[in-house]
Amino acid sequence: MTQKELHNQRLLREAEKAVMQMHTRRHFIRESAMGLGGVAMAALFGCGPKKSPASQVLFDPAHPLMPKMPPFPGKAKSVIYLHMAGAPSQLELFDYKPELMKMDGQDCPQSLLEGKRFAFIRGVPKMLGPQAKFAQHGQSGAWVSENMPHLASIADELCFIKSCSTDQFNHAPAQLLVHTGTPRLGRPSIGSWVTYGLGTENQNLPGFVVLTSGGRNPDAGKSVWGSGFLPSVYQGVQCRSEGDPVLFLNDPDGMSRDLRKASIDAINQVNAEEYKEYNDPEILSRISQYEMAYKMQISVPEVMNINDEPKYIHDMYGTKPGESCFANNVLLARKLVEKGVRFVQLFDWGWDSHGTDASLAIDLGFINKCRQVDKCITALILDLKQRGLLEETLIVWGGEFGRTPMQENREGKKMPYKGRDHHTEAFTIWMAGAGIRKGHSYGETDEIGYSAISGKVEPFDIQATILNQLGFDHEKLTYPFQGRPFRLTDTRGKVIDEIIA
Amino acid sequence: MLLTITEFLGHFHPLIVHLPIGILLIGLLLQYLSRKEKYTAFKPAIPLVLLLGTISAFISCITGYLLSMTDDYDESLVSWHMWMGISVALVSFMLYAKEKNPEFAINKKLLALGLFVLVMITGHLGGSLTHGSDYVTKPLKNIFSGDSDIAVSAIKPIPNVQEAAAYSDVIKPILETKCYSCHGANKQKGGLRMDDSLKLMKGGKDGNVIEAGDADASEMIKRLMLPVDNDDHMPPKEKSQPTEQQIALLHWWISNGAAFDKKVKQLPQDDKIKPSLLALQKAAVIKIESSFIPKTPVAEADQKVVAQLRESGVVILPVAQNSNYLMASFVTDTIIGKEDIALLQQIKDQLLWLKLSDTNLSDEQLAGVGQLANLTKLNIAGTNITDKGLTQLQSLQQLQYLNIVNTKISSAGLMQLTSLKKLESLYIYKTNTATTDYASLKTTFPKTTIDTGGYEVPTLATDTTLVKEKKTY
Numbered sequence: 001m002t003q004k005e006l007h008n009q010r011l012l013r014e015a016e017k018a019v020m021q022m023h024t025r026r027h028f029i030r031e032s033a034m035g036l037g038g039v040a041m042a043a044l045f046g047c048g049p050k051k052s053p054a055s056q057v058l059f060d061p062a063h064p065l066m067p068k069m070p071p072f073p074g075k076a077k078s079v080i081y082l083h084m085a086g087a088p089s090q091l092e093l094f095d096y097k098p099e100l101m102k103m104d105g106q107d108c109p110q111s112l113l114e115g116k117r118f119a120f121i122r123g124v125p126k127m128l129g130p131q132a133k134f135a136q137h138g139q140s141g142a143w144v145s146e147n148m149p150h151l152a153s154i155a156d157e158l159c160f161i162k163s164c165s166t167d168q169f170n171h172a173p174a175q176l177l178v179h180t181g182t183p184r185l186g187r188p189s190i191g192s193w194v195t196y197g198l199g200t201e202n203q204n205l206p207g208f209v210v211l212t213s214g215g216r217n218p219d220a221g222k223s224v225w226g227s228g229f230l231p232s233v234y235q236g237v238q239c240r241s242e243g244d245p246v247l248f249l250n251d252p253d254g255m256s257r258d259l260r261k262a263s264i265d266a267i268n269q270v271n272a273e274e275y276k277e278y279n280d281p282e283i284l285s286r287i288s289q290y291e292m293a294y295k296m297q298i299s300v301p302e303v304m305n306i307n308d309e310p311k312y313i314h315d316m317y318g319t320k321p322g323e324s325c326f327a328n329n330v331l332l333a334r335k336l337v338e339k340g341v342r343f344v345q346l347f348d349w350g351w352d353s354h355g356t357d358a359s360l361a362i363d364l365g366f367i368n369k370c371r372q373v374d375k376c377i378t379a380l381i382l383d384l385k386q387r388g389l390l391e392e393t394l395i396v397w398g399g400e401f402g403r404t405p406m407q408e409n410r411e412g413k414k415m416p417y418k419g420r421d422h423h424t425e426a427f428t429i430w431m432a433g434a435g436i437r438k439g440h441s442y443g444e445t446d447e448i449g450y451s452a453i454s455g456k457v458e459p460f461d462i463q464a465t466i467l468n469q470l471g472f473d474h475e476k477l478t479y480p481f482q483g484r485p486f487r488l489t490d491t492r493g494k495v496i497d498e499i500i501a
Numbered sequence: 502m503l504l505t506i507t508e509f510l511g512h513f514h515p516l517i518v519h520l521p522i523g524i525l526l527i528g529l530l531l532q533y534l535s536r537k538e539k540y541t542a543f544k545p546a547i548p549l550v551l552l553l554g555t556i557s558a559f560i561s562c563i564t565g566y567l568l569s570m571t572d573d574y575d576e577s578l579v580s581w582h583m584w585m586g587i588s589v590a591l592v593s594f595m596l597y598a599k600e601k602n603p604e605f606a607i608n609k610k611l612l613a614l615g616l617f618v619l620v621m622i623t624g625h626l627g628g629s630l631t632h633g634s635d636y637v638t639k640p641l642k643n644i645f646s647g648d649s650d651i652a653v654s655a656i657k658p659i660p661n662v663q664e665a666a667a668y669s670d671v672i673k674p675i676l677e678t679k680c681y682s683c684h685g686a687n688k689q690k691g692g693l694r695m696d697d698s699l700k701l702m703k704g705g706k707d708g709n710v711i712e713a714g715d716a717d718a719s720e721m722i723k724r725l726m727l728p729v730d731n732d733d734h735m736p737p738k739e740k741s742q743p744t745e746q747q748i749a750l751l752h753w754w755i756s757n758g759a760a761f762d763k764k765v766k767q768l769p770q771d772d773k774i775k776p777s778l779l780a781l782q783k784a785a786v787i788k789i790e791s792s793f794i795p796k797t798p799v800a801e802a803d804q805k806v807v808a809q810l811r812e813s814g815v816v817i818l819p820v821a822q823n824s825n826y827l828m829a830s831f832v833t834d835t836i837i838g839k840e841d842i843a844l845l846q847q848i849k850d851q852l853l854w855l856k857l858s859d860t861n862l863s864d865e866q867l868a869g870v871g872q873l874a875n876l877t878k879l880n881i882a883g884t885n886i887t888d889k890g891l892t893q894l895q896s897l898q899q900l901q902y903l904n905i906v907n908t909k910i911s912s913a914g915l916m917q918l919t920s921l922k923k924l925e926s927l928y929i930y931k932t933n934t935a936t937t938d939y940a941s942l943k944t945t946f947p948k949t950t951i952d953t954g955g956y957e958v959p960t961l962a963t964d965t966t967l968v969k970e971k972k973t974y
Contacts (some may be wrong), residue, residue: 067816150964201830203833310930316957316958318958340832357531363968364970367968388906493760
């Protein structure tokens with residue numbers, strides 16, 4: 001290649017480049033004229049993001065848990081959510097179905113099986129009549145089975161919702177749906193939403209406390225009290241129900257409280273410098289969490305200690321100090337609420353009555369589970385009542401789904417014990433206190449308790465109702481994430497007005 | 502037979518009508534441009550374009566007339582549209598004639614301008630007939646009112662559905678959004694006009710649409726219930742359909758006599774209709790009416806005082822957003838500071854709820870609390886107060902909730918509070934009141950629910966035993 005050819009080639013390249021530059025610039029301007037025009041149009045016609053006071057972020061990174069006022073005066077100041085993980089059978093507790101007894105042992109009609117999916121039932125199962133005796137209780141005449149004799153005695157304080165339904169028939173997704181509004185991971189739990197929206201009154205204690213019993217965490221794991229995309233300060237604080245409620249609460253040997261304070265101050269100072277540099281609000285949350293941890297060293301042992309409670313209270317709840325049990329957690333829940341904790345979440349594992357062994361049999365282990373919770377829950381309601389706190393404390397009891405009117409036949413075989421499979425179409429939860437109608441039953445299931453025939457509600461409706469009692473419009477409590485405001489009930493949810501007094 | 506052919510031809514009107522609009526406007530444009538030297542080449546085309554425009558205008562007139570005979574539109578609007586349309590055809594013909602024969606003694610510019618105006622007016626009137634007269638301006642209204650939701654549903658939420666008028670608040674909005682566009686002031690398809698109660702009950706060409714008291718026999722309900730694909734289904738498939746709830750409401754209203762002057766609460770409601778009715782008020786902001794909050798508004802509290810209290814660890818908040826009333830709680834800081842009670846007195850107009858439970862509250866401080874005249878809720882449980890201090894609360898005339906659980910108060914002390922006429926709930930668990938006094942307390946406070954507590958949950962044999970499997974050998 002000669003010098004000249006090379007030269008020409010270079011000239012050509014330069015010319016091409018110039019043309020391309022011209023072209024792209026023009027192209028760009030032309031495109032942007034249209035594009036900008038479109039954007040301008042959209043803005044003119046009101047398609048752009050709206051800034052309304054309702055969608056404001058309630059998060060103040062420096063004081064994330066400062067108490068806030070609700071949008072309208074709520075009846076409830078605190079919530080105690082009692083979750084029976086594994087899903088208790090509504091057919092042996094509150095949903096009395098004499099017709100089902102008549103079908104006991106018969107083959108399940110095809111009409112109930114067609115197009116349905118079950119977790120374990122295969123082929124044609126047999127129907128299983130109610131395995132408990134029922135009676136009507138209180139002036140309201142609520143049906144409660146012999147499995148919960150104590151609760152039956154205060155039926156007039158409760159409001160049963162017998163027409164609950166869900167669309168998840170496995171524990172983990174169903175629990176997530178109940179507590180976070182979606183069967184998938186990643187959304188904030190209801191306690192997180194509530195502490196995000198309301199903060200908490202007692203600045204020395206966490207706003208959202210979680211206690212578990214039954215030997216296992218719920219199947220969905222800690223995500224059921226996670227904070228999802230909300231700032232992490234709103235996630236549930238799980239306290240141990242045996243030994244120290246929070247590990248490393250006591251000052252280690254040779255470490256004085258002053259020294260501890262000094263070291264926390266130093267850490268916070270470093271974090272504050274860090275915040276100045278990066279402006280990440282999570283750093284401020286971290287600072288406030290350190291301060292909270294320091295304060296909790298004094299406040300938590302006091303409030304989390306049930307040993308100081310008088311004997312008659314222990315007798316009332318049936319607590320066993322020193323052990324890890326549901327009754328202890330229930331008593332703790334009362335103490336926490338009394339001290340201004342916003343949301344207390346109790347999970348009790350062991351309600352998954354499939355009939356695979358005696359502890360999961362509907363006529364054996366299930367009854368024992370009932371005996372573990374019946375007395376203490378009754379005591380909780382009465383204790384809150386006599387302390388004048390039931391008016392402002394909402395109690396919710398329930399599982400993540402119901403159980404089938406059919407006897408489970410895992411792998412199509414007869415099971416060694418009587419049990420019921422997971423069931424999505426009907427289950428019962430109840431609420432009490434904080435402006436909920438007393439002595440009322442809402443919704444109905446069909447003759448055999450297979451599906452809800454009136455007043456059908458979804459987990460979203462329960463969530464909407466809980467938020468309503470706390471003073472929120474569930475459609476307005478939002479947090480911006482991934483370009484749109486999210487809320488607990490997302491696109492669903494209707495407050496169940498009929499159960500509000 | 503003839504009628505069907507007429508109808509068939511008439512239905513071409515909406516199609517053909519666009520031809521004269523386009524062609525005539527192009528003719529006018531060419532005419533305007535051709536005056537410039539650069540575009541003189543257009544000149545020969547102008548007469549042809551105008552002729553085509555004129556012909557299509559005449560055809561539009563004919564098909565339009567046929568259409569107006571078969572469908573029921575607002576008479577005056579139709580007649581205006583018709584005469585304007587005829588004028589368009591005539592004027593465009595005149596313009597064509599002028600182009601062909603320039604000696605015609607008419608001002609061409611005036612003629613062209615007139616034609617342009619006529620085309621616009623006729624077109625607009627035509628649009629009003631099919632889409633309603635506010636079709637163009639409605640989106641603008643929404644933009645300016647800043648509420649795009651109106652475009653989605655014109656049905657406004659009802660604050661209290663039971664007090665609402667059954668027809669004008671519940672039924673009419675449904676008809677307005679789903680029916681009026683074809684059976685309203687502008688158009689009365691099938692001779693039916695629904696925006697007027699008398700005309701609605703009179704029905705259309707084929708008779709009544711509403712049989713008061715018998716919804717199932719009413720043509721309106723029948724048509725609503727037909728499958729969407731059925732030709733008689735109303736509203737027509739391509740229009741927006743009412744929801745099931747809306748149909749249920751219409752059914753309910755007709756079944757109960759289709760009255761125009763009754764309130765919702767005056768009509769019988771069964772369990773099925775209740776949710777649909779309630780749903781109407783759902784969209785509205787449900788405000789929990791709280792008897793603990795006075796209805797009369799109050800001025801904002803001195804923010805300096807509020808800040809000072811907060812500084813000393815008191816939780817102090819408005820009872821709700823947009824309310825100046827306050828609640829205060831000493832739950833975090835259980836030691837009442839020297840200044841605290843005095844500060845609370847400075848915001849006594851606003852302070853409604855006060856929680857002093859488990860604090861070091863003394864009788865002396867309680868005297869200060871007794872001056873917080875607007876208090877509706879007071880919790881002094883677990884404090885060291887005595888009967889002497891309690892006397893100070895006599896002046897709390899608004900008090901509805903009083904919690905003295907776990908204090909040294911006796912029945913004698915409580916008897917001093919008979920002046921609290923509004924007291925609704927009184928919690929006296931673990932006080933020095935004797936069980937024998939409960940009866941007399943009940944008679945002293947007849948309107949008050951007194952919770953004496955001391956509930957017991959007896960331990961049953963089953964509570965501590967386990968059910969075990971019966972072994973069979």
